[in-house]
Amino acid sequence: MRLRPTAEPAEDPAGGAAPGQDGAPHRRSRLLVLASTFPARPDDGVPAFVLDLARHEAEEFDTVVLTPRVPGAAADEVVDGVRVVRYPYFSRRFEDLADGAILDNLRARRSRVLQVPALLVAQYLAVRRAVRAGRPDVVHAHWAVPQALVATLAAPRVPMVVTTHGGDVYALRAAPLVRLKRWVLRRAAHVTTVNGEMRERLTRWGVPEAGTSVVPMGVETGPAAAARARTARVPGRVVAVGRLVEKKGFAVLLDALRRIDDVAWELVVVGDGPLRAGLERRAAGLPVTFVGQRGKDEVLDALASAEVVVVPSVPASNGDQEGLPVTLLEAAAVGAAVVASDLPGIRDVVQDDVSGLLVPPGDVDALVSALRRALTDRDGRERWQTGAGGVAESYTGDRIGERYRAVLRAAAGRRTD
Numbered sequence: 432m433r434l435r436p437t438a439e440p441a442e443d444p445a446g447g448a449a450p451g452q453d454g455a456p457h458r459r460s461r462l463l464v465l466a467s468t469f470p471a472r473p474d475d476g477v478p479a480f481v482l483d484l485a486r487h488e489a490e491e492f493d494t495v496v497l498t499p500r501v502p503g504a505a506a507d508e509v510v511d512g513v514r515v516v517r518y519p520y521f522s523r524r525f526e527d528l529a530d531g532a533i534l535d536n537l538r539a540r541r542s543r544v545l546q547v548p549a550l551l552v553a554q555y556l557a558v559r560r561a562v563r564a565g566r567p568d569v570v571h572a573h574w575a576v577p578q579a580l581v582a583t584l585a586a587p588r589v590p591m592v593v594t595t596h597g598g599d600v601y602a603l604r605a606a607p608l609v610r611l612k613r614w615v616l617r618r619a620a621h622v623t624t625v626n627g628e629m630r631e632r633l634t635r636w637g638v639p640e641a642g643t644s645v646v647p648m649g650v651e652t653g654p655a656a657a658a659r660a661r662t663a664r665v666p667g668r669v670v671a672v673g674r675l676v677e678k679k680g681f682a683v684l685l686d687a688l689r690r691i692d693d694v695a696w697e698l699v700v701v702g703d704g705p706l707r708a709g710l711e712r713r714a715a716g717l718p719v720t721f722v723g724q725r726g727k728d729e730v731l732d733a734l735a736s737a738e739v740v741v742v743p744s745v746p747a748s749n750g751d752q753e754g755l756p757v758t759l760l761e762a763a764a765v766g767a768a769v770v771a772s773d774l775p776g777i778r779d780v781v782q783d784d785v786s787g788l789l790v791p792p793g794d795v796d797a798l799v800s801a802l803r804r805a806l807t808d809r810d811g812r813e814r815w816q817t818g819a820g821g822v823a824e825s826y827t828g829d830r831i832g833e834r835y836r837a838v839l840r841a842a843a844g845r846r847t848d
Contacts, residue, residue, distance in 0.1 A: 462492035463586075464571045465573065468529070476726050483828060494514065495567070495608075497518065499528075500529075501517070501529060526546070526764060527717050532664045534749075538676075555585045561603060569591070572588055572591055572594070580728055582661050583614075592622070592839055594625075598751045598754075599740040625673045625776055645830065650828060655764035656764075658734070662731070662736050668699060673705070675700075677747040687799045698720070730758070734767055743798060769788070769819055
C-alpha cells in the first residue's frame, strides 16, 4: 500500500498558485487521520462522525484517513475530497474485530482477542508506510487506544492530536492500561475530549490542562433540516437510536415503557448489536419495533418522526459510558423533544426542562415519570423542541470543523525534524 502525496499548490481565486508570505507557492499541510470505526460505504449505518469531521478538515488540509479493512469496503478510495485507505490485519474470513466498535465486539465474542495483536501490528506497519509516503505534517488519532498508541510508536516525530470519545477514557480501567494511556496522552501535541468531565479526568492523570480542550463531534444541520421538513411526527411514537450494547441503556428503557399503560405509545429502536436478541425477548408483548441498522438519512427520518426521542444511557459494567452521543446532537438538530440520562456530555446538550428532560441513569421510576410527561405535555414538548434546536446551532459541522482545524493548525507548527 502506498499513499500518494497530495501536495499540489493551492490555487488563488485568480487561478494561480496561492502565494505564501515569501511569495512562493503555498503548500497545503498534510493530515493523516487514524480511526477504527469508519463506514464501509456511504450511509451504511456505521457511525460516520470521523468521515464527517474529515470532510471539514479537508477544507484546509490534504487529508488521508487510515482505517482497518471491513467487509464490502474499497481498499483505497476518495470520498468527498478525503482519501480513505483501509489496511488488512487478519485472515479475511475471520477479520471482524474492527467491524463496528472494538470493545463491544470483544465483549460479544472473546475469541476476537486473537485479532488484537494482529490489528496492532498491521496498524503500526500501515502508519509507518503512510508517514514515509505521504509525509504528513500532523496526525489526528481518534481514540487513545489503539490509534494514538500506535501513532506514538510508529510516527514519533509527527505532531499528534488525539481525540478521546468516551470508551478509551472510561473503560480499560486496569492500572497497566491507565498508565499506558497516560504515557500516550502526555506525548500528544494536543488532546481533545467530547465533554468536560473527561478533560478533568485526563488532568488528574497528569495530562497538562493547557494541552487539552473540549471539542465534541459536530452535526450536519442541512440533512437534519431536510428530514424535519419531509417527515411528519407520529403521535405517541418514541424513538431510540444506537448500537444495542449495555451502555445505551435500552433494557432500562423497555422496563420503563412496560409500566406505562395509561398513555398510548409505540417504540422504534434503530440500531443493531450483540444484545439485540435479548432485548427483543425483553420487549415481548410490547408495541416495539426493532428496525436494525439504518443509514444516516433513515436515522434522521426516524428521529424527526418521533414525538419523543429517548437517550437512556447508563455506565456499563466495564466502566464504559457515553462521551457525547452524536445521536443526541442529531435529535436536537431535528428539533426533537428529548428525554435523556443525566450524564457528562449529555447534560451539555440537554438542560432539564429547557431543551429536554434529564433523569438519573438507570432509574426506571424516574424514566417512567419523564416519558409519561413527555408523551402528555404538549406545551412542554414544544418548549424542549425549541430549546434543543437552539443548542444544536452550537454543534454545527462548520463550527466544530473550524475548531478542529485550529487545533490541527497549531499542532502542525510543532513538527520536529
